Amino acid sequence: MTGPRILVVDDDPDIQDYFGFFLEDNGYLVKSAENADVALQMIEDFAPDVVLIDVMMPGRSGLDLLVTLRRHPRWSRTPVAMITGNDKVIEDDCRSYLGAHDNVRCPEAVLAKPVDRDTMLAVLGKLCSA
Amino acid sequence: MASTPDTKTDSVVQPATGGRYREYFEEMPCYLSVHDREFKIIDGNRRFRRDFGESIGEFCYRVYKGRDEVCPNCPVEATFDDGASHGSEQLLTTRAGRSMPVMVHTTPIKDEHGDVVAVMEMHTDIHEVKRLQDELERTHARLSQLFEEVPCFITVQGPDRVIRHANRKFRETFGIDAVGKTCFDMYKARDEQCLVCPSQATFESGISQHHEEVLIAANGDKLNAMCTTAPLKNAEGEVEAVMEMCVDITEMRELQDQLTSIGLLVGSISHGIKGLLTGLDGGIYMVNSGFEKDKPERVKKGWDMVQRNVGRIRSMVLDILYYAKDRELTVEDVDVAALVAETADQLRKKASDLDIDLEIAVADDVGTFPGDAQAMRAMLLNLLENSLDACRSDRQKDSHTIRFEARRAAPWMVIEVEDNGIGMDRETREKAFSLFFSSKGLKGTGLGLFISNKIVDKHGGDITVDSAPGRGTRFEIRLPLEAKPSVRPEGV
8 A cells, every 4th residue: 555654643442443444445554553652663664644643642642742753853844633622722732832842843733523534634635745 | 942051051161252253153064062961952053053953951862863861972971071072973863854974073161170061062964975985885885796796707916916806706616715826826727827927917018918718627627718807006007906807718619619620520521522422433434434345344343333432421421420419328238249240240241342351259258338239330330441441442461351359358348440451650540539530531521430439438438549551450449347327227
């Protein structure tokens, strides 16, 4: 398969399955990680075009992973889409959290749960072609 | 009432002779009367005559008070006795029948040998003074009643923070022996002055201060209070004392906390529902696309997902109901072996679907304990479902096991739920029982463990958690074998 590569980071196995099947059905190549640490291992070999991160995860949060990626010598330019159940919170969190971390760049896109599939495809299409 | 002055007395005394002195005597703005040793009035000024009539020659006690004998503590008698002036307060009745409080002063009138031959009595009308005095007393009584009965805590403190006055509500709440003790001792059970002392600030600035405090009552209750200080100044304008008035706002705060909780609950629920919807949405997508592509495996996975999320919605609703309705325990003797078996049965299918072993270890003689079986089942189910989630989210191990154990260890019944799932880090462990804290992202409302803890607490027991990331989690619940008074079986 040669489609664009998406790394899904979500602690919920159901969501991993769902996004995996859905994105593969739409021509993407998908790998899933259940937490930030696994994602950071996977990213090296997988070299995704976009990283899709759930904000709320046990242990290191999605924002924490975002900061790590932004500071990463190799992955700092990789587009990140974050998924959240509360888009207001992520805006506020983002500003204060990222502000406290040398103002790292905000995620390229934010998708609200429950994720609208068409929106998701549109966002990912745009990020992959950028 | 015509009467002739006693000629003997008249010849000796000759009061206020000389035109001008007589005039002074007559015009004095008070009652002046001259009395002989028999208490007969031998002279009186105009005002006296106006209000008491032409009573020369009559007994003073009759004229002034309508009495038939000498008044007790008669100042005239005293002056005759010792030749000195005397004064006292008296109540006179005028000829017109009006009562009149007066200040009486007597002064001796002496002959050339220095013997007291008559006594002059001066009565000053203190009716107005008396009225003001009475009013002052009434006002004072009213004020002190107000001070006593105001439904808040009032103290008056000196510059040394020592309480000089305390009202009834304060004394009833913080101790009857408040006066003489320091405010920080009485209000907060402290040995030294508070870091921020509004009373001191008011002493220094003369300005009222407002602040919210947590006070500790004599019975150990913590009270939220809104406190205001006010300077009490002396005539020179210096702050002599500070009055502190504290209004108990504990109920308001509790209400506010409840409102905050409800706000959090609503946020948490809507958050949770979005997560569950995503799961349902995903399941439906997988079922649909599985049918379209003729992939039964995908259909099955999707259908499981739908079922799982419907189950989560159900338990979320139950949690919310339990939280919303703080129901009383229905206590009976709970057969622990049956309780464990029933609860495990409810989870068995889910566990085997996820390929998780469910190990039950219950001693034969485990017996019963006094408790609410329904609440216990809900609590254990909650813990077991947490364990299932923890195992399902863990990909590091090949196999997962949940151990469900009950044993008797007097004075406790001990129930353990242990898993080798993902485990919790320190922060998660410490916040595990907090309301609305969830480690499950969108899937949790943060109610489950909070409610579990509440149920165990109501039984007089405790619940502890031992966990480490990657290793797994063990919950240990201890329930008393002897019922606390509050959980006695019904009807006992």
